[in-house]
Amino acid sequence: DIQMTQAPSSLSASEGDRVTITCQASQDITTWLNWYQHKPGKPPKLVIYDASKLEKGVPSRFSGSGSGTDFTFTISSLQPEDIGTYYCHQYDTLPLTFGGGTKVEI
Amino acid sequence: QVQLVQSGPEVKKPGASVKVSCKASGDTFTNYGINWVRQAPGQGLEWVGWISPYNGKTKYSQSFQGRVTMTTDTSTTTTYLEVRSLRSDDTAVYFCARERDPYYDNPHYFDPWGPGTLVTVSS
Numbered sequence: 216d217i218q219m220t221q222a223p224s225s226l227s228a229s230e231g232d233r234v235t236i237t238c239q240a241s242q243d244i245t246t247w248l249n250w251y252q253h254k255p256g257k258p259p260k261l262v263i264y265d266a267s268k269l270e271k272g273v274p275s276r277f278s279g280s281g282s283g284t285d286f287t288f289t290i291s292s293l294q295p296e297d298i299g300t301y302y303c304h305q306y307d308t309l310p311l312t313f314g315g316g317t318k319v320e321i
Numbered sequence: 322q323v324q325l326v327q328s329g330p331e332v333k334k335p336g337a338s339v340k341v342s343c344k345a346s347g348d349t350f351t352n353y354g355i356n357w358v359r360q361a362p363g364q365g366l367e368w369v370g371w372i373s374p375y376n377g378k379t380k381y382s383q384s385f386q387g388r389v390t391m392t393t394d395t396s397t398t399t400t401y402l403e404v405r406s407l408r409s410d411d412t413a414v415y416f417c418a419r420e421r422d423p424y425y426d427n428p429h430y431f432d433p434w435g436p437g438t439l440v441t442v443s444s
Contacts, residue, residue: 310384
């Protein structure tokens, strides 16, 4: 199975801060990577797909980059409604696997 | 607007089976694959498997091979996940998540997700 290693596991930042999360795959997954936002009490939501493409309706402060094994997810200006846990997710190879998650707090 | 409605919480004893449902509305049911993802208490997300409502084709995580079965009922636009030989570490919220795009033969983008069904396994 492809292991997805996310860092950090949690972070606390101030409103307006730039937040960066990394995700490393145990093997090359080209750009077959998604990022999901999971707010407390709600189901996860697709935010970024194919490593860098912004899902429809998602604010432009969210972005993703990377290819191969190393990926980055960025919130350019953290807002209170962005709190939750973010997961990377590879769909290059079955079984699909998720990173361990990054809990974002303000 | 696509909606996924899941069945209610379940409490089961170790060794028992559970069947969770996910009813889809708002789009052509057979065009979109359905995934199941679970989240154990305090843990991250774990993919369980995928089913095509079009032809019943399934792909399961090897972690569950032999213990899970996914089925669909096109007449009620409902997808089912059955987990057998339940263990305490199967205690989790089970989410169904539809594929965002139609006609794909493999899981890739999960959107939208259902609200989740809590399955508790306890003696």
